Amino acid sequence: xxxxxxxxxxxxxxxxxxxxxxxxxxxxxxxxxxxxxxxxxxxxxxxxxxxxxxxxxxxxxxxxxxxxxxxxxxxxxxxxxxxxxxxxxxxxxxxxxxxxxxxxxxxxxxxxxxxxxxxxxxxxxxxxxxxxxxxxxxxxxxxxxxxxxxxxxxxxxxxxxxxxxxxxxxxxxxxxxxxxxxxxxxxxxxxxxxxxxxxxxxxxxxxxxxxxxxxxxxxxxxxxxxxxxxxxxxxxxxxxxxxxxxxxxxxxxxxxxxxxxxxxxxxxxxxxxxxxxxxxxxxxxxxxxxxxxxxxxxxxxxxxxxxxxxxxxxxxxxxxxxx
Amino acid sequence: xxxxxxxxxxxxxxxxxxxxxxxxxxxxxxxxxxxxxxxxxxxxxxxxxxxxxxxxxxxxxxxxxxxxxxxxxxxxxxxxxxxxxxxxxxxxxxxxxxxxxxxxxxxxxxxxxxxxxxxxxxxxxxxxxxxxxxxxxxxxxxxxxxxxxxxxxxxxxxxxxxxxxxxxxxxxxxxxxxxxxxxxxxxxxxxxxxxxxxxxxxxxxxxxxxxxxxxxxxxxxxxxxxxxxxxxxxxxxxxxxxxxxxxxxxxxxxxxxxxxxxxxxxxxxxxxxxxxxxxxxxxxxxxxxxxxxxxxxxxxxxxxxxxxxxxxxxxxxxxxxxxxxxxxxxxxxxxxxxxxxxxxxxxxxxxxxxxxxxxxxxxxxxxxxxxxxxxxxxxxxxxxxxxxxxxxxxxxxxxxxxxxxxxxxxxxxxxxxxxxxxxxxxxxxxxxxxxxxxxxxxxxxxxxxxxxxxxxxxxxxxxxxxxxxxxxxxxxxxxxxxxxxxxxxxxxxxxxxxxxxxxxxxxxxxxxxxxxxxxxxxxxxxxxxxxxxxxxxxxxxxxxxxxxxxxxxxxxxxxxxxxxxxxxxxxxxxxxxxxxxxx
Numbered sequence: 001x002x003x004x005x006x007x008x009x010x011x012x013x014x015x016x017x018x019x020x021x022x023x024x025x026x027x028x029x030x031x032x033x034x035x036x037x038x039x040x041x042x043x044x045x046x047x048x049x050x051x052x053x054x055x056x057x058x059x060x061x062x063x064x065x066x067x068x069x070x071x072x073x074x075x076x077x078x079x080x081x082x083x084x085x086x087x088x089x090x091x092x093x094x095x096x097x098x099x100x101x102x103x104x105x106x107x108x109x110x111x112x113x114x115x116x117x118x119x120x121x122x123x124x125x126x127x128x129x130x131x132x133x134x135x136x137x138x139x140x141x142x143x144x145x146x147x148x149x150x151x152x153x154x155x156x157x158x159x160x161x162x163x164x165x166x167x168x169x170x171x172x173x174x175x176x177x178x179x180x181x182x183x184x185x186x187x188x189x190x191x192x193x194x195x196x197x198x199x200x201x202x203x204x205x206x207x208x209x210x211x212x213x214x215x216x217x218x219x220x221x222x223x224x225x226x227x228x229x230x231x232x233x234x235x236x237x238x239x240x241x242x243x244x245x246x247x248x249x250x251x252x253x254x255x256x257x258x259x260x261x262x263x264x265x266x267x268x269x270x271x272x273x274x275x276x277x278x279x280x281x282x283x284x285x286x287x288x289x290x291x292x293x294x295x296x297x298x299x300x301x302x303x304x305x306x307x308x309x310x311x312x313x314x315x316x317x318x319x320x321x322x323x
Numbered sequence: 324x325x326x327x328x329x330x331x332x333x334x335x336x337x338x339x340x341x342x343x344x345x346x347x348x349x350x351x352x353x354x355x356x357x358x359x360x361x362x363x364x365x366x367x368x369x370x371x372x373x374x375x376x377x378x379x380x381x382x383x384x385x386x387x388x389x390x391x392x393x394x395x396x397x398x399x400x401x402x403x404x405x406x407x408x409x410x411x412x413x414x415x416x417x418x419x420x421x422x423x424x425x426x427x428x429x430x431x432x433x434x435x436x437x438x439x440x441x442x443x444x445x446x447x448x449x450x451x452x453x454x455x456x457x458x459x460x461x462x463x464x465x466x467x468x469x470x471x472x473x474x475x476x477x478x479x480x481x482x483x484x485x486x487x488x489x490x491x492x493x494x495x496x497x498x499x500x501x502x503x504x505x506x507x508x509x510x511x512x513x514x515x516x517x518x519x520x521x522x523x524x525x526x527x528x529x530x531x532x533x534x535x536x537x538x539x540x541x542x543x544x545x546x547x548x549x550x551x552x553x554x555x556x557x558x559x560x561x562x563x564x565x566x567x568x569x570x571x572x573x574x575x576x577x578x579x580x581x582x583x584x585x586x587x588x589x590x591x592x593x594x595x596x597x598x599x600x601x602x603x604x605x606x607x608x609x610x611x612x613x614x615x616x617x618x619x620x621x622x623x624x625x626x627x628x629x630x631x632x633x634x635x636x637x638x639x640x641x642x643x644x645x646x647x648x649x650x651x652x653x654x655x656x657x658x659x660x661x662x663x664x665x666x667x668x669x670x671x672x673x674x675x676x677x678x679x680x681x682x683x684x685x686x687x688x689x690x691x692x693x694x695x696x697x698x699x700x701x702x703x704x705x706x707x708x709x710x711x712x713x714x715x716x717x718x719x720x721x722x723x724x725x726x727x728x729x730x731x732x733x734x735x736x737x738x739x740x741x742x743x744x745x746x747x748x749x750x751x752x753x754x755x756x757x758x759x760x761x762x763x764x765x766x767x768x769x770x771x772x773x774x775x776x777x778x779x780x781x782x783x784x785x786x787x788x789x790x791x792x793x794x795x796x797x798x799x800x801x802x803x804x805x806x807x808x809x810x811x812x813x814x815x816x817x818x819x820x821x822x823x824x825x826x827x828x829x830x831x832x833x834x835x836x837x838x839x840x841x842x843x844x845x846x847x848x849x850x851x852x853x854x855x856x857x858x859x860x861x862x863x864x865x866x867x868x869x870x871x872x873x874x875x876x877x878x879x880x881x882x883x884x885x886x887x888x889x890x891x892x893x894x895x896x897x898x899x900x901x902x903x904x905x906x
Contacts, residue, residue: 092667138402200738210786213785251756255749260687287745
């Protein structure tokens with residue numbers, strides 16, 4: 001850890017410095033490639049794989065069972081549709097409810113027969129029907145509406161606090177970058193999009209902006225009255241701020257990612273597909289991308305937006321003349 | 324600020340934290356002891372604990388069919404109604420071509436069922452005729468009639484409107500009551516004459532023509548009415564909420580009422596119709612409010628109501644007034660439903676999911692503690708302490724909200740809380756790094772804690788402000804799972820703020836007085852050597868730092884003393900120009 005605390009000191013004094021702002025062309029290119037991949041790969045894979053909570057599906061109701069074991073139903077469904085992830089619930093005292101992705105009539109009949117055999121009941125006591133999405137269009141519509149209102153209000157809040165709209169723009173740009181990439185990983189890997197994944201996705205939205213605001217607050221502090229300086233330029237002060245908060249950025253992202261990684265690891269290895277894996281995967285990717293984008297997208301973009309303002313341009317020329 | 328003032332302030336804040344925790348425990352304890360439904364164990368959501376599945380079948384007249392659009396609309400309205408009753412993350416979806424399945428955690432009571440299934444078509448109609456139902460005597464003899472409650476119903480306007488009404492009250496006596504009531508056709512009159520409110524007289528899902536008079540009974544079966552055509556509809560209501568009636572002096576009474584707020588169009592209609600009815604004689608100066616065809620109240624107008632606000636009183640209690648207000652707020656269902664079946668359902672996730680989730684959370688927390696120990700040495704104790712306090716507050720608040728707000732913890736909720744560990748820890752990291760920055764500038768620990776805090780709290784407030792904004796906006800505008808998420812986010816953000824202000828900061832202020840920390844001991848996390856003067860080289864050995872000359876520290880310290888905005892800029896210039904030259 002000695003190296004790390006050295007790093008903290010050097011970054012603070014500026015003895016050591018990473019050039020986040022100057023090499024922005026590289027970061028922009030990486031971001032462009034990543035975003036393009038995040039959009040293209042899911043399309044090539046054939047679009048997103050939405051779960052039954054979004055699309056609806058088939059439902060089977062087994063009545064009069066003597067054992068309410070849920071595993072029996074999972075096995076029975078797997079015998080017909082191997083790659084499915086059925087939701088099994090016991091209902092009342094002698095019924096089982098099985099929900100699967102929408103099945104064809106033929107498959108649906110086969111599942112009905114398999115369930116009857118597995119629970120040792122007559123096939124007439126297994127009823128099948130279609131169920132609609134419980135994450136309906138109304139939920140999605142309201143969520144999108146809420147998100148747009150939130151982003152607009154957050155941009156206004158940041159603009160008021162930082163006294164510049166350009167910080168809001170840079171932060172929202174980085175946010176979009178994070179969301180597109182996180183969603184892209186889901187699409188590219190073909191993971192089922194479940195409500196848990198969407199909740200994870202929304203958490204990222206909050207985290208990404210939060211992280212950006214923390215770093216921007218330091219930038220605000222460092223660039224205060226920088227146009228009167230004859231020694232440093234706006235660009236240099238932005239870069240110094242990123243470096244000075246770098247230890248915090250690294251520490252925060254590690255601390256945030258550790259619990260998520262442990263949920264992801266346990267969720268994926270011991271439990272397999274399910275709520276925990278879905279939510280922690282979105283978070284895992286999102287936290288890493290969110291921290292990355294603050295340093296490599298939000299801050300350089302902000303500098304890009306502002307450094308050519310006349311007052312900063314004039315100050316920079318003076319600094320260069322002095323040098 | 325003198326030394327003792329700092330200590331005093333810190334103690335005071337810690338005391339407040341203690342008070343907060345004790346108050347939460349007391350609230351839950353009291354709620355448990357008085358059997359009010361509170362419990363120290365938070366309620367779990369459908370996925371973890373199961374609940375009740377209610378299948379609703381539409382009630383339609385023979386020959387008509389339910390369209391998919393009506394069904395979706397009904398699902399959306401039911402979802403909002405269920406959401407309004409608490410953060411329970413209920414699941415609502417369609418089944419087959421007709422039914423709606425509502426799954427809610429726990430066992431619903433009759434009010435919840437009514438809230439879910441009743442169509443809630445609200446109409447305002449003028450009263451043309453009214454009399455006691457023939458059933459009144461029957462009902463008196465059978466059970467517990469509450470005639471006083473309905474007959475005492477009034478329709479109140481805002482106090483201002485009532486005042487103007489008193490002035491115009493006099494000229495109303497001229498109207499004469501005629502035996503044949505205009506506007507009532509023979510068929511309706513005949514139906515009304517023979518109407519017996521103790522017997523069912525409406526068919527299921529009956530739809531009344533809004534342009535025709537209607538003969539019906541009130542919900543208690545005490546009075547029967549002939550009502551004129553619909554004047555104002557439920558859709559003219561902008562907002563509705565439940566509350567107790569306050570007297571003119573502002574004192575609260577025990578009478579529950581539903582307060583209505585009309586849309587601009589509704590306000591106009593309501594003003595027109597009350598203006599027309601007010602001068603008439605009884606009963607035609609009465610106004611009936613019907614819900615699904617039954618009169619819930621028929622108040623006598625005491626004023627022309629122009630303000631767009633009205634209050635319905637009747638035989639309401641707290642729950643029934645809230646359920647009516649929620650039904651009115653979110654609109655009438657396009658069709659009526661009846662409960663086809665109501666059964667218990669099990670959890671969709673095995674219990675091992677929750678156990679594994681908690682295990683993963685535990686491991687994650689342990690890793691966080693180990694990492695922060697590496698980074699912050701003895702200071703990690705403050706981090707761990709803060710996380711423990713945050714954990715206690717979260718647990719208690721969830722228990723309280725489970726009880727008061729119907730909050731049910733789902734597995735995604737648990738994951739959200741685990742993730743909050745990281746976001747909560749960030750506040751400490753921002754703070755500690757700021758303090759270290761101040762130390763690097765050569766300040767004493769006590770001074771560094773104070774000035775570092777002033778800068779850190781700005782950052783913490785604005786960044787938590789953004790999170791809180793997300794929580795509030797999403798909670799207000801969304802439904803279902805997203806709303807549950809927003810609730811958890813808001814909760815953890817507020818806890819983060821409370822912990823950093825009431826625990827982390829005062830603890831650090833107190834620790835700054837302890838020689839171990841203020842002297843910058845090796846393992847204190849504020850190791851002056853590791854922070855710039857001498858570099859910690861690992862494995863217990865030290866080497867003198869080459870990067871920062873001794874003079875630099877003194878200079879920085881001198882600057883730090885007179886530092887404010889302008890001086891701060893100079894300090895930054897120094898370091899920045901240094902970075903340029905070192906390249």
